[in-house]
Amino acid sequence: MTPPPGRSGGVRRQLVIGALLALLGFAGATQIRSTHRTDSFEHQPRDNLVQLLDSLSAAADRVQVQITQLQHTRDDLSGTAKRRQTALAVARKRLEELRLLAGTVPAQGPGVTITITDSRGGVTAASILDGIEELRDAGAEAIEINNHVRVVASTSFTAPTGVLMVDGMQVRPPYVIDAIGSSHTLSEAVAFPGGLRDQVSALGGTVSVKEADEVHIDSLHRVQPPEYAQPTGG
């Protein structure tokens, strides 16, 4: 498209025409690109589009149901986790209590220290056991004799040769019984008429009770695994 000769500014005119054609090319190319891009839906028959929409909304429904189910599962799981934690905390606490009862951990707390002297050798294993029973009745939670024998549920008191044997270990007078519990109640349990003090006095010994805010029980009981008893469910 050469401009007619003799005209001034021919190049400028050609530039204007070139710019217009560039605009046309740009617009056309852009339109063609965008047409190809949106082709997939724009020229589909209506029935196809309706089907597509139906299947999409069905899929959305399915996914929604899945979301609800998964949320339920998640809530269940977090609830379970919380319950497990609570159960674990309760079990730990129970373990501590049972350990104290079984005498497998050292204990400390308020309580009494009972000293029984037996200068004439008249105090019997039975009277010591009676005294221990009285302490248990009064709520003693941990008991120790002579700082080296822990008294637990299975502890035996015997005197086959005249020497007191507690759980098979020799215990010689003076007997020192440490008990943890309410110190006032424990001392009352020793002092009541016909109790440990009276029994020991009748046998020729003396009993002194010292209440303390802090009684340490450091000896441990070695637990033998049960040989015959099996726990039953329940």
Added chain:
Amino acid sequence: MIAVIGLVIGILAGLFLQLTVPTALQPYLPIAVVAALDAVFGAMRAHLDGIFDDRVFVISFFSNVLIAALIVYLGDQLGVGGQLSTGVVVVLGIRIFSNVAAIRRHVFRA
């Protein structure tokens, strides 16, 4: 020559820039492109007839585009946008055919 270079540059720019057509422009751009094509073929015919005037070309280019867009807009407002677009494309197509026929006669003498 510059015109051909401009066209090529425009097409390449359109292909490589990958612009999305704004939604407001979407009904008008195809019609505008066809109208501009009509102006370009008219200009080619005038050039071969020896009566090409760049002023006429510029004005016809823009007026074609504007009028085509206006008709489509009017059709959209009246609720017959699709039909009116088809009508515009048909008319412009006929013009393009007749222009191309004239060009053919010039080039091939047939």
